[in-house]
Amino acid sequence: GAVVSQHPSWVICKSGTSVKIECRSLDFQATTMFWYRQFPKQSLMLMATSNEGSKATYEQGVEKDKFLINHASLTLSTLTVTSAHPEDSSFYICSARDDRDGEGYTFGSGTRLTVV
Amino acid sequence: SQQGEEDPQALSIQEGENATMNCSYKTSINNLQWYRQNSGRGLVHLILIRSNEREKHSGRLRVTLDTSKKSSSLLITASRAADTASYFCATRGDTGGYNKLIFGAGTRLAVHP
Numbered sequence: 267g268a269v270v271s272q273h274p275s276w277v278i279c280k281s282g283t284s285v286k287i288e289c290r291s292l293d294f295q296a297t298t299m300f301w302y303r304q305f306p307k308q309s310l311m312l313m314a315t316s317n318e319g320s321k322a323t324y325e326q327g328v329e330k331d332k333f334l335i336n337h338a339s340l341t342l343s344t345l346t347v348t349s350a351h352p353e354d355s356s357f358y359i360c361s362a363r364d365d366r367d368g369e370g371y372t373f374g375s376g377t378r379l380t381v382v
Numbered sequence: 383s384q385q386g387e388e389d390p391q392a393l394s395i396q397e398g399e400n401a402t403m404n405c406s407y408k409t410s411i412n413n414l415q416w417y418r419q420n421s422g423r424g425l426v427h428l429i430l431i432r433s434n435e436r437e438k439h440s441g442r443l444r445v446t447l448d449t450s451k452k453s454s455s456l457l458i459t460a461s462r463a464a465d466t467a468s469y470f471c472a473t474r475g476d477t478g479g480y481n482k483l484i485f486g487a488g489t490r491l492a493v494h495p
Contacts, residue, residue, distance in 0.1 A: 272424070300482055309470060310425075310485045359424060363481065369413060369474075371483055375424035 268294050270362050272374025279350055279381055286346045287377045289360030294372075295340040296362035301333070304357040304376075316343040340365070350381040388471060388486040396494050401458045403489040405471030406451075412476040414447055415483065416456050419468045428456075428469075433476065461493045 269292040279285050289299055297318045302310040314335055315323040322335035332354075334346040343362075347354055358377045364370035388405045395401055407414070413432045417425040431438045431447045431454065438445045444457040454471055468490045472483040 298481070302485075307490070309488045312482055312484060315482055357422070361425075361483065368481065369430060371415070371427070373417075373425040373427075376422070378422070 268292075268362075268364055268370060268372040270360065270372045270374040272360050272377055274377060275375060276378040277380070279379070281351055281381055282349055284346055284348045285350055285379060286344055287358055287360070287379075289343045289345070289362065289374050291341045291362040291364075291372070294362070294364045294366065294370075296343075297340060297365050298363045299337060299343040300361040300363070300371075301335065301343075301345050302359045302361065304359060306357075310359060313345075318343075347379065350379070352381045355379055355381045388469075388489050390489060391487065392490045392492070394492045394494065395461055397461060397463055399461055399493075401461050401465070401491055401493070403456045403469050403491070405454045405456070405486045407454075407471070407473045407484075407486070408452065409473070410476050411449070411473045412481070413474050414445075414454050415472045415474070416443075416445060416454075417470045417472060417485075419470065419488075421467075425470070458491075461491075463493050463495045466491060466493045 271290045273288045299316040301313045304310045313328045316335045316337040318337045324330045337343040360374045415430045416428040419425050429440045431445050442459045447454045468488045470488045471486040
């Protein structure tokens with residue numbers, strides 16, 4: 267089946283530094299990928315839609331300058347949390363939509379970000 | 383943005399019992415999907431039901447969809463301890479955009495041996 271690799275699975279960084287999270291579709295192409303954020307015991311909140319070759323579409327209330335998204339190829343999207351603060355600590359999950367199957371969404375295993 | 387509510391927020395049952403979770407949504411949809419998430423992990427796709435379908439089965443899972451009430455239910459029959467997880471519904475809209483999935487609040491299911 268379709269597999270999405272998300273890296274790293276966890277990261278601890280200092281306040282003020284930037285962290286990059288990778289989302290890679292391993293066996294399919296994904297023109298569109300999605301980035302979600304999840305706080306403990308809560309649901310997934312969509313942050314942005316990442317589109318290969320064009321700018322990401324951010325959801326209302328999400329700072330695009332803080333959460334930089336780059337979708338450089340049909341198999342890779344990256345999310346960079348810039349100038350991280352403790353309130354950015356969260357679980358970040360990506361999802362890739364298979365170009366061959368409009369209904370196929372595959373999720374990465376998530377990245378636990380802790381900002382100290 | 384979140385699509386809607388799920389109830390119950392938490393459900394605790396014994397092995398062998400059935401578990402029913404409900405999901406409501408707000409906008410018109412193309413399809414509705416159910417996912418499972420073990421603590422601190424990614425999501426696993428369980429089942430998809432299209433807007434023109436009313437019921438769907440997959441193993442011990444049964445999903446219903448009522449588009450007039452904008453609601454869906456997930457039934458897990460003969461539950462097992464391994465079913466302990468959080469369950470989320472997610473809707474895909476039927477107009478424009480990039481077909482993003484919007485998630486409900488989720489139900490935390492605990493199945494006790």
